[in-house]
Amino acid sequence: MKKQPKRFDMYRQPNKPKWYLKLVEYLIVPPYMFFSNAHVKTDPEVKKIKGPYLILSTHASFIDFPMVVAGMWPRTTGWVMSVEEFRRGDWLMYGVGGMPKRKFTHDIVTAKHILRYLKKLKHPVTLYPEARFELAGVNERLDGALGKLCKKAKVPVVMCKAYGNFINSPQWSKHPYRNIRQEGHMYVLLTTEELERLSAEEIQAKIEKAFEKDEYKWQVENNLHTKCKKRADGLYRILYKCPVCGTEFEMKSEGIHLWCEHCGAKWEMDTLSRLKGVNTEGGFSHIPDWYNWEREEVRKEVRAGKYHFEDDVRVEDYYSTRVGFVDVGTAHVVHDEKGFTFKGTVNGKPFELNKPVSSMYSVHIEYNFLKRGDAFDIATDETSYFMFLKTAKNYLTKMHFATEELYDFYVRDKA
The missing domain is CATH 2.30.29.30 (Pleckstrin-homology domain (PH domain)/Phosphotyrosine-binding domain (PTB))
Known part of the structure; x- marks a missing residue:
């Protein structure tokens, strides 16, 4: 009988980032941010924190990592990351302060790693609580136990909220980049005094409110045009249901167009990522509205007992x-x-x-x-x-x- 390979050790204790990898971060991140047209603003209150703190960040693309590094310079952080990311090498992932997490499970191992990192190593930790990239430029669901974790940690909670990173490289078509400005803001979301005073439920509500975002609305409000000729490539991945005929999984997109192969309805995406009907007045101009409509349709199926x-x-x-x-x-x-x-x-x-x-x-x-x-x-x-x-x-x-x-x-x- 063939012997099974050894499993990943989720219990291995993470350590602070290695000094030589910190040096690599400091050398790579500034030019990477510059050439990515990415910027981060850090409030003075964050810089004044002397001890450990917990960073909660939105998550839409790879730039989220260097954005945190740049925002908390010259301090460093540990990272909660998906276990499969360790395929890049234990020496690298543990070397930068990584701690593994299996997504959407109720395990307490990672929570223990986080608390040890904050309390024993007295070092900041960065967590991407959406646990996956945003799909439509709007915030995704958070773990309902996040408020309890923050209250138990008893350290300041810092928010890193980014815009433009999704528009630049959406999950459904990461390349080519849309070459749009990306900007982040790091600020103190919860002080230790607030964590002591508020209940876990109140902390959770405040965190969820902070994560609310709409990148497409932000793009229009800031008049940030993208000239990418393939900006609609892959859009059918999230807009899978036609709002004109109701057919699912027959949507296609290429270049700057999205269309339904069943009824022929067609839309064009403009340089502000708005959709306009080419041969129909149906549908949605705002991508998150279409996305949320599809969710509502699935909700109806589930509550009618028809989903299968x-x-x-x-x-x-x-x-x-x-x-x-x-x-x-x-x-x-x-x-x-x-x-x-x-x-x-x-x-x-x-x-x-x-x-x-x-x-x-x-x-x-x-x-x-x-x-x-x-x-x-x-x-x-x-x-x-x-x-x-x-x-x-x-x-x-x-x-x-x-x-x-x-x-x-x-x-x-x-x-």
């Missing part, structure tokens, strides 16, 4: 930094009111896994992950499976909506 999805998936298992991703088998997935249910063959053995609705308030999706296809991440206490859809076309965004709406209907609304 199934497909075959290819299963990849992320073992460790040394082993990386391994193609371990295939399975059939059903997504409904019971959550995600998988049945198949993995490592030559029968494979069954159920992730109930209550265990996932959202799901991590990746369009054409590592250029190997559309995938979603299902994490257990032991590993992270990446499930690649075999036949379903452009389903990930609807799955993202459905996971959250199922959680709301069957868990949150009944709490």
Whole structure:
């Protein structure tokens, strides 16, 4: 019997950033920010903090990392990062102060790492609580326990809120860059006195309010035009349902146009990212409005008991930094009111896994992950499976909506 590779050690204690990697950050970040047309403003109150603090940052593209580095200069930070990012090398990820996290799980290991980093190492920690890139330039759902973590940490909470980074490189079409100004603002969101006075629920509400954003609205208000000739490429990834005929998964986009292959309705994206009908008066001009309408449509399905999805998936298992991703088998997935249910063959053995609705308030999706296809991440206490859809076309965004709406209907609304 073939011996299974050693799993990633989630319990390994992270340490402060290595001095030589700090030097690399200081050398690379300024020119990277300059050539990316990225800027960050840090309030004086942040610079006055002498001890550790917790940084909460919006998350839309890679520039979010150098933006934090530049904003807190000359201090450094530890980073909470997805476990699969450690494929780049333990020496690098742990060397910059990384601590691994399996997405959308209820594990307490990472929380313990964060608290140790703040209290024992007395060093700042940066957390991207949306746990994935924004899909439509608006804020995504946060973990409901974030307020409890901040209250337990008892250190100042600093917010880093960025605009333009999504417009410049949206998750559904990261390249080519749109060459638009990117700007961040770092400020004290919660002082230690406020953390002591407020309840965990009040802290959570204040954090969620701080994360509210709309990059497309910001772009129009600041009159920031993009001349990119491929600005609509990939837009069909998030705008998968036609508002004219109601057909799903037959939207396409290329260049500056988006259209429905079922009814022929067509829209043009202007240089301010607004949509205008070419041959129809239907639809939405504001991309987040279209995106939110699709969510409402999924919500109706869920609450009517009509939501159901199934497909075959290819299963990849992320073992460790040394082993990386391994193609371990295939399975059939059903997504409904019971959550995600998988049945198949993995490592030559029968494979069954159920992730109930209550265990996932959202799901991590990746369009054409590592250029190997559309995938979603299902994490257990032991590993992270990446499930690649075999036949379903452009389903990930609807799955993202459905996971959250199922959680709301069957868990949150009944709490």
